[in-house]
Amino acid sequence: MTFYAICDCDSCYVSCERVFRPDLMGKPVVVLSNNDGCVVARSREAKQIGIPMGMPFFKMQQQFASSKVTAFSSNYELYADMTQRVMDIIREASPGFCRYSIDEAFCILDGMDRFNLKEWGEELSRKILKWTGMPVSIGIAPTKTLAKCADRFAKDYPGYNHCCLIDTDEKRQKALRLFPVKEVWGIGRRHQEHLEGIGINTAFDFAMKPRLWVKKEFHVTGERTWLELNGTDCIPMEEMRAKKSICTSRSLPEMTDSFDGLRTHVSNYAARCAEKLRRQHSVCQTVMVFIETNRFREDLPQYEGFTSAVLLTPDNATQVIVHNALNCLKAIFRKGYRYKRAGVIVTNISDAAHIQTNFIDFDAGRFNKMHLLDKVIDKINKQGGSETIVLASQQYTAQGGQGKAAHFSDAIKHDLRSPCYTTRWNDIIKCK
DNA sequence: TCTGGGGTCCTAGGACCC
DNA sequence: TCTGGGGTCCTAGGACCC
Secondary structure, three states, X not given: OOEEEEEEEOOHHHHHHHHOOHHHOOXXXXXXXXXXXXXXXXXXXXXXXXXXXOOEHHHHXXXXXXXXXXXXXXXXXXXXXXXXXXXXXXHHHOOEEEXXXXXXXXXXXXXXXXXXXXXXXXXXXXHHHHHHXXXXXXXXXXXXXXXXXXXXXXXXXXHHOOEEEOOOHHHHHHHHHHOEHHHOOOOOXXXXXXXXXXXXXXXXXXXXXXXXXXXXXXXXXXXXXXXXXXXXXXXXXXXOOOOXXXXXXXXXXXXXXXXXXXXXXXXXXXXXXXXXXXXXXXXEEEEEEEEEEOOOOOXXXXXXXXXXXXXXXXXXXXXXXXXXXXXXHHHHOOOOOOEEEEEEEEEEEEEHHHOOOOOOOOOHHHHHHHHHHHHHHHHHHHHHOOOOOOOHHHOEOOHHHOOOOEOHHHOOOOOOOOOOOOOOHHHHHHOO
């Protein structure tokens, strides 16, 4: 029988920060979203004193002060580097590997019949902690959904020693009886309301329902979850493949009613989308742009603008994506509103190696020149740090056009950001 | 004053064709 | 005036994940 292991970093962002701040071990710590908006990661201690996920920071500041909670702005550069190290160790230790998110990976434990899987998991978790400082929980079971349940037990009960294995039907049933249905992987808030409304409270209650009823009420996705809970492996392992849509969006640090203010942001989001496309060797045919006012300010007039542009020839050149995004912005911008959020999405993505050119106005010379330019810019930005070179339209001018122009990465609030201990030389020096 | 940022898949319903 | 039926494709919206 094939077993799956899910390896999941405990309070990932918080743990990354604590590796370099061991004085914060055992203390309540949170990490905030962009612009120091909401709580997006909490240490166990922060959870215990009742800090909810997604809570706006400004509403919690008093509680933070009185409970001595340490808050960090998000430092994605640090988290990306730390989790990559963790993933490298997991990949090395497992016959099959599939990264699932920034802090989780599935292992396919084929050909490990002679191994004691519980010991294997405990050893892997120990090794990762020793080599990187990252605490990791591991759940192992014959299906991915059951492995996610097991992982939950590994996280919540120290007695499991960071690894929980479900390898008999007895263990499966026992686990499901203790497992709230709302926490099952694949059952979200809406389904939870529906299920609890009819007296289904545990994963076991759900798994005992007739299959046909489940399919009727929760469609094929619910049926798959039901099958998995009952021990039938049916959620396919996603191979690493190119994304089908790429989105770059942000809340703005301050509301703006000016077209030029939005223009700089949208240029940067579009340029970032183009970079992401090139990184996965893709091109897109549709560029979409949206802008929104602040939905929390009911006292202000509200507006949401959204439109898209179709490229005659699919592309990933920064200049092309930015040009089209700005045309979209012109079409949806309305005067008299104060905008708080904007984003660029690229879709209809295909492989850059097989571009279908249009034969009406395709200019091969220009096309090749732009791609050569992007190649050089990507290389320079990789060596010199992102945004060493940007388009003029991406540059933020300082207040009143005076002083040093700001970069995209500085255009969001991050007052509480830790140093990039592992990736930036100046920050590495700071690391004692 | 301050409220995140990405993704995927599925379904229903409309448009369109013969 | 009366207005079929079956198939496909596309899109918007809903639901889920981290």
